[in-house]
Amino acid sequence: MSDPYETTEQHLERLLRCALNSFDLSDTTVDRLGTALAHSSALHSSHHSSVLHRETYRHSYLLSDGTTLTLWELVHGGGKDVPSPRRHELYDDESDAQLAASRLAGSHWDTPALGDDSMRDDLDALTLLMSVPPAPLPRTYAPDNSADHARRVLRRAENGDRPGAATADRLRAAFAHHITQVFGRQYRVDGRDAGFTLYEHAFLLLDGSETSLWEVEHTATPDGRHMCEVYDDEQAARLAMEDRTRIC
Known part of the structure; x- marks a missing residue:
C-alpha cells in the first residue's frame, strides 16, 4: 500500500535509490517518471518459504500528460533457513519482473547446492555445468523496443571481455527479441553458496538475420552481490561460469 505521508517524489527517490538495477531503466522511462504527479502501490504477488x-x-x-506508467518492484531475501539481506529490483515491464522472480524461485534459492556432500561430486557438477541443454522450443519473437533492450543488456555487463562496439552497432537494428533461461544452479564457491543463471537474449534484426547475447548472472562475488557478464557465444559464457565455480 502507498504511504500516505510519502510524496510521489520521495517515493520515486526511495525506489530508485534502493534498486540494485535502477540503471537498467531506460532514459525514456526515467524522464517520464520525473513528471509523475501521483502514485499508488499494491502487493501484486508473494512467495514465502524456508x-x-x-x-x-x-x-x-x-x-x-494524463498518461500512466507502471513499475514492478521485486523484493527478495532469504527465509529462516537461508538468512540474507533484502534486495530490491525495479522493472518497467511485467514480463521482465516475472522472469526475475522465476530466476529466484527456480535456481538461486530453491535448488540445493551441488557442492554439498549429499549431492554428486565435483566432476559430475562440472559435467552438468558444461552439458548441452535439450533442444529449445521454437522461438516466438516479440517486437518490444528490442534495440533498447540490447543496449541495456550490454550496459550492465561487468566483464572486461564483453561484446564491443561492433556488436552494439549491429544490435541497433534489432526490432524483436526473445529471452530464454538456459541454465540455473547453485554451487559452493569459496565456502559459501553462489547462484549461477545463464540467459540467451535472441534478437531478430531488420535484415531478417538473428543474433544472440549470452548473459551470465551470478553471486560469486566477494560481497555476494549480483554480477552480470555478457558474451557473444554460449561456449564462452559456460567457460566463464566454469571459471567462477573454481571446481577442480
Whole structure:
C-alpha cells in the first residue's frame, strides 16, 4: 500500500535509490517518471518459504500528460533457513519482473547446492555445468523496443571481455527479441553458496538475420552481490561460469 505521508517524489527517490538495477531503466522511462504527479502501490504477488521470501509490488504513476506508467518492484531475501539481506529490483515491464522472480524461485534459492556432500561430486557438477541443454522450443519473437533492450543488456555487463562496439552497432537494428533461461544452479564457491543463471537474449534484426547475447548472472562475488557478464557465444559464457565455480 502507498504511504500516505510519502510524496510521489520521495517515493520515486526511495525506489530508485534502493534498486540494485535502477540503471537498467531506460532514459525514456526515467524522464517520464520525473513528471509523475501521483502514485499508488499494491502487493501484486508473494512467495514465502524456508529459503526465500519474495514479494512483487506494482507501482502506478499518473503523469503530467494524463498518461500512466507502471513499475514492478521485486523484493527478495532469504527465509529462516537461508538468512540474507533484502534486495530490491525495479522493472518497467511485467514480463521482465516475472522472469526475475522465476530466476529466484527456480535456481538461486530453491535448488540445493551441488557442492554439498549429499549431492554428486565435483566432476559430475562440472559435467552438468558444461552439458548441452535439450533442444529449445521454437522461438516466438516479440517486437518490444528490442534495440533498447540490447543496449541495456550490454550496459550492465561487468566483464572486461564483453561484446564491443561492433556488436552494439549491429544490435541497433534489432526490432524483436526473445529471452530464454538456459541454465540455473547453485554451487559452493569459496565456502559459501553462489547462484549461477545463464540467459540467451535472441534478437531478430531488420535484415531478417538473428543474433544472440549470452548473459551470465551470478553471486560469486566477494560481497555476494549480483554480477552480470555478457558474451557473444554460449561456449564462452559456460567457460566463464566454469571459471567462477573454481571446481577442480
